[in-house]
Amino acid sequence: xxxxxxxxxxxxxxxxxxxxxxxxxxxxxxxxxxxxxxxxxxxxxxxxxxxxxxxxxxxxxxxxxxxxxxxxxxxxxxxxxxxxxxxxxxxxxxxxxxxxxxxxxxxxxxxxxxxxxxxxxxxxxxxxxxxxxxxxxxxxxxxxxxxxxxxxxxxxxxxxxxxxxxxxxxxxxxxxx
Amino acid sequence: xxxxxxxxxxxxxxxxxxxxxxxxxxxxxxxxxxxxxxxxxxxxxxxxxxxxxxxxxxxxxxxxxxxxxxxxxxxxxxxxxxxxxxxxxxxxxxxxxxxxxxxxxxxxxxxxxxxxxxxxxxxxxxxxxxxxxxxxxxxxxxxxxxxxxxxxxxxxxxxxxxxxxxxxxxxxxxxxxxxxxxxxxxxxxxxxxxx
Numbered sequence: 053x054x055x056x057x058x059x060x061x062x063x064x065x066x067x068x069x070x071x072x073x074x075x076x077x078x079x080x081x082x083x084x085x086x087x088x089x090x091x092x093x094x095x096x097x098x099x100x101x102x103x104x105x106x107x108x109x110x111x112x113x114x115x116x117x118x119x120x121x122x123x124x125x126x127x128x129x130x131x132x133x134x135x136x137x138x139x140x141x142x143x144x145x146x147x148x149x150x151x152x153x154x155x156x157x158x159x160x161x162x163x164x165x166x167x168x169x170x171x172x173x174x175x176x177x178x179x180x181x182x183x184x185x186x187x188x189x190x191x192x193x194x195x196x197x198x199x200x201x202x203x204x205x206x207x208x209x210x211x212x213x214x215x216x217x218x219x220x221x222x223x224x225x226x227x228x229x
Numbered sequence: 230x231x232x233x234x235x236x237x238x239x240x241x242x243x244x245x246x247x248x249x250x251x252x253x254x255x256x257x258x259x260x261x262x263x264x265x266x267x268x269x270x271x272x273x274x275x276x277x278x279x280x281x282x283x284x285x286x287x288x289x290x291x292x293x294x295x296x297x298x299x300x301x302x303x304x305x306x307x308x309x310x311x312x313x314x315x316x317x318x319x320x321x322x323x324x325x326x327x328x329x330x331x332x333x334x335x336x337x338x339x340x341x342x343x344x345x346x347x348x349x350x351x352x353x354x355x356x357x358x359x360x361x362x363x364x365x366x367x368x369x370x371x372x373x374x375x376x377x378x379x380x381x382x383x384x385x386x387x388x389x390x391x392x393x394x395x396x397x398x399x400x401x402x403x404x405x406x407x408x409x410x411x412x413x414x415x416x417x418x419x420x421x422x423x424x
Binding site for chain 2: 063064067068070071072074075077078080082085086087088089090091092093094096097098100101104105106107108109110111112113114115116117118119120122123148155158159162163166167168172173176177178179180181182183184185186188189190191192193195196197198199200201202203204205206207208210211212214215218219222223226227
């Protein structure tokens with residue numbers, strides 16, 4: 053753990069160091085180039101706002117009304133049938149939709165089952181090994197104005213499903229259930 | 230499809246609230262989440278300005294190209310329709326590296342930039358083949374060290390908070406391979422339909 057902690061503290065300053073030294077070496081007008089690139093970032097954040105706001109409001113309505121819980125309850129039996137432990141089903145269903153809700157659920161599972169229990173380890177692995185598909189699609193396609201997304205959402209959701217199954221299988225094998 | 234999901238979540242939520250008396254919560258959540266979105270965008274400003282500024286120096290100095298050349302053998306196979314040495318490759322690699330090292334806030338700007346470069350290649354508002362592949366890799370998550378989860382585990386007095394690093398890496402590896410395979414499968418289905 054100390055090594056990991058050290059690496060994560062050192063890595064960004066070291067990236068800056070390398071970029072600055074190489075930039076100066078190659079005679080790039082570093083400061084002006086930085087400002088030029090940064091301007092783009094400001095515009096990008098602003099153009100992202102409506103995409104984020106729209107998606108977050110819709111998710112918030114779904115969540116606050118209690119419909120998300122009902123949705124989880126409705127689909128639980130199906131996922132339990134496939135062999136997914138009942139306690140983990142809500143997390144598996146919510147993980148691709150809302151990052152904040154998923155972190156909340158993971159914390160709750162770790163708190164109630166204990167971090168070193170099977171469910172605790174499984175929730176930890178699942179949280180770390182998949183990402184919030186809806187957020188990624190919203191941000192990445194929104195920022196550059198892609199309107200027709202093709203198979204992106206389907207591919208993303210199927211990948212999440214594989215991640216969930218993989219977590220269960222790996223944790224069962226490594227720690228035993 | 231996103232349109233449908235977006236509308237469905239709100240419509241189902243509002244109708245559900247009508248019957249189960251949670252309209253107060255819904256009403257509050259609407260404005261709270263709109264506020265949250267603005268806060269999130271503002272917090273993205275600093276990250277985007279910083280990383281895009283820094284990456285511009287890396288691009289102009291040839292550092293990004295050097296990174297691309299180093300990893301090209303692996304990455305070129307995944308993105309066959311991006312030309313060699315195109316800046317998109319460099320940003321895809323930066324995004325993947327940032328993800329691998331758990332630099333979440335650096336990964337987003339690089340990812341957006343990669344998308345932008347890929348859009349320049351395609352010149353349309355339709356998602357290209359490489360965009361979908363790139364998205365699949367990102368949604369399957371390629372983090373090696375899940376720092377947030379480790380922090381939560383430590384907070385709840387885990388004896389070995391980092392023991393899940395190994396299982397996370399294995400599960401991530403499987404899900405990323407799976408994502409790439411599904412992406413390939415859908416690509417072949419698409420090209421068959423079009424031909």
